[in-house]
Amino acid sequence: MTEDQTLKISKIKEGIVIDHIPAGKAIKVLSLLNVGEHSGHTVSLAMRVKSKKRGFKDVVKIENRNVAESELSVISLIAPEATVSYIENYNIKEKRMLSIPDQITGILKCPNQNCISNTKEPVQSSFRVLSREPLLARCEYCEREFRGNELLGKL
Ligand SMILES: [Zn+2]
Structure with a gap:
């Protein structure tokens, strides 16, 4: 998350950042996580951000939300190259690359x-x-x- 435009959307204090989502799929990822109008989470969403790797990507930041293992496995189906960062006090505590499980x-x-x-x-x-x-x-x-x-x- 250095040179590209991921930082166009603001940092979050606690929560998760899902990066390298294929362009246009961010909404699907959010609906999969049941994050929406009524979930009470603050969400930052960037669609069609320029990406070095593959042209364009989507990025999602969800405050005060964690993701379960079962949710990660389904996100991997939509976004096989996504990374999930767990943020604590503005720092990345853990970063995971997704892969489709067996x-x-x-x-x-x-x-x-x-x-x-x-x-x-x-x-x-x-x-x-x-x-x-x-x-x-x-x-x-x-x-x-x-x-x-x-x-x-x-x-
Ligand atoms: Zn069946």
Whole structure:
């Protein structure tokens, strides 16, 4: 986060910074984290920031919010090259590169309406990742295989 324009948006005291989101996907990341009008978090958002790596990117800063492991795994599906920085007292306490995990548990809904993970609460959805590029994952319950757009379409 040095020479590029990430600092165009102000520093935050506590919270998380998600950087290197593909341009245009920041809103999807926020909706995935349930951050919005009613969540009570202050959010700074920069879309189409110039990036050295790949032309343009989005950056999101969410104050006083943490991210769970399960949320990181789903963010990685939308933004496979994103980094997440945990900010404490204006300093980066920890910085993580995201990568698509072998297993995605919770958050994503199985697109198969009849799947036990949809019909029986509180069964948590669970997908095994078969391929990352392009994304292909198999539901651990109904064993159907789904492509990325099928899994992420409703987010
Ligand atoms: Zn299923």
